[in-house]
Amino acid sequence: MKKFNRIATTCISYTRRLSGSIKVGVLDVPFEKGQDKSGVEIGPKSIREAGLIQKLIECCGIKDVKDYGEVKYLNNCVNAQVLNMKHYDDVISCSRELSDQVEKVIRDGRICLTLGGDHSIGIGTIHGHMKAKTEDLAVLWVDAHADLNTNRSSQSGNIHGMPLAVLAKELDYYWPPLPGADWLKCKLSLRNLAYIGLRSLDPYEHVIMHNLGIAHFDMFDIQRYGIDAVVSAALDKMDPDHNKPIHVSFDIDSLDPLEAPSTGTPVRGGLLLREGIHIMTAIYKTGRLGALDLVEVNPKIGNQSDVDRTVTAAMHIILAAFGQNRRLVKPESNDLIPPNNNK
Numbered sequence: 001m002k003k004f005n006r007i008a009t010t011c012i013s014y015t016r017r018l019s020g021s022i023k024v025g026v027l028d029v030p031f032e033k034g035q036d037k038s039g040v041e042i043g044p045k046s047i048r049e050a051g052l053i054q055k056l057i058e059c060c061g062i063k064d065v066k067d068y069g070e071v072k073y074l075n076n077c078v079n080a081q082v083l084n085m086k087h088y089d090d091v092i093s094c095s096r097e098l099s100d101q102v103e104k105v106i107r108d109g110r111i112c113l114t115l116g117g118d119h120s121i122g123i124g125t126i127h128g129h130m131k132a133k134t135e136d137l138a139v140l141w142v143d144a145h146a147d148l149n150t151n152r153s154s155q156s157g158n159i160h161g162m163p164l165a166v167l168a169k170e171l172d173y174y175w176p177p178l179p180g181a182d183w184l185k186c187k188l189s190l191r192n193l194a195y196i197g198l199r200s201l202d203p204y205e206h207v208i209m210h211n212l213g214i215a216h217f218d219m220f221d222i223q224r225y226g227i228d229a230v231v232s233a234a235l236d237k238m239d240p241d242h243n244k245p246i247h248v249s250f251d252i253d254s255l256d257p258l259e260a261p262s263t264g265t266p267v268r269g270g271l272l273l274r275e276g277i278h279i280m281t282a283i284y285k286t287g288r289l290g291a292l293d294l295v296e297v298n299p300k301i302g303n304q305s306d307v308d309r310t311v312t313a314a315m316h317i318i319l320a321a322f323g324q325n326r327r328l329v330k331p332e333s334n335d336l337i338p339p340n341n342n343k
């Protein structure tokens, strides 16, 4: 099948051990106005409280993790609204501040880990990453949804369903003038984008996906070819020369709701946590991860055990991206074997 014609260059063949030299910067974005449900703004806090920074150090061997704290914004960058874009002013103001913060973290020589918040924050994180490095980024969007609506195609008016359309060079023409968004200068080419995990698209998103030939690997592909082949093919599609910096935007709703129930727009039939981990391990092994967003964890949805399961899943995804090794290792010394005293 054409989609998989370069599978031979499997990403799993990389075995560089990189974590020791990696520097990480963590940013919280307690932002919820890109959708309707309250609670997603406390996602970052719940992931922190599960021991994120300590685990990055202990489980991934990262020696340098810097905490950049919360992104705060003033809603003063625009006082206009746009048709069918709820809380437009807040989203634009927050995105602008976030873009500057992500740029700073990356210019400090760190991989930027951004904890959302809803997925509208992808506008600011990707834009900041492009400002710091290059417009020629490779973006992997792991999601049940395409988040590719414009204000005219969206059925909800929620901007968390629109971030990629806002950023896309090829869709510029479809937008009305966006007030207060003149700072949004960098544009992403949809040729550098690949999706994994899709299973719920709006009608117009199907049309854009098809007409523009955007690389996408849905649940059928994962079932048919397996996650290892899918992630290799996605890496090939978004960056055939394997030399661009990579931005991963991971929506927790890409996982099956049995794995991650506490999220605002769950869709059944999704990725197993094990598959999510495999994707992130493959990304880590490229050595080219520049920024990771982990979004849409909503601790106000479900009971305590649902929330714990969702937060733990998010943690596993993040740790895999930063090199947590889950494979069996050969012990270095036989001293570890307990003596047999019954001899």
Ligand SMILES: NC(=[NH2+])NCCC[C@H](N)C(=O)O
Pocket (backbone or CB within 6 Å): 118, 119, 120, 145, 146, 147, 149, 154, 155, 156, 157, 158, 160, 161, 162, 200, 201, 202, 251, 253, 265, 296
């Ligand atoms: N980031 C997300 N969870 N997005 C869900 C989007 C759902 C739907 N396609 C919409 O535009 O409203």
Ligand SMILES: [Mn+2]
Pocket (backbone or CB within 6 Å): 143, 144, 145, 251, 253, 254, 265
């Ligand atoms: Mn989603």
Ligand SMILES: [Mn+2]
Pocket (backbone or CB within 6 Å): 119, 143, 145, 147, 160, 251
């Ligand atoms: Mn999303």
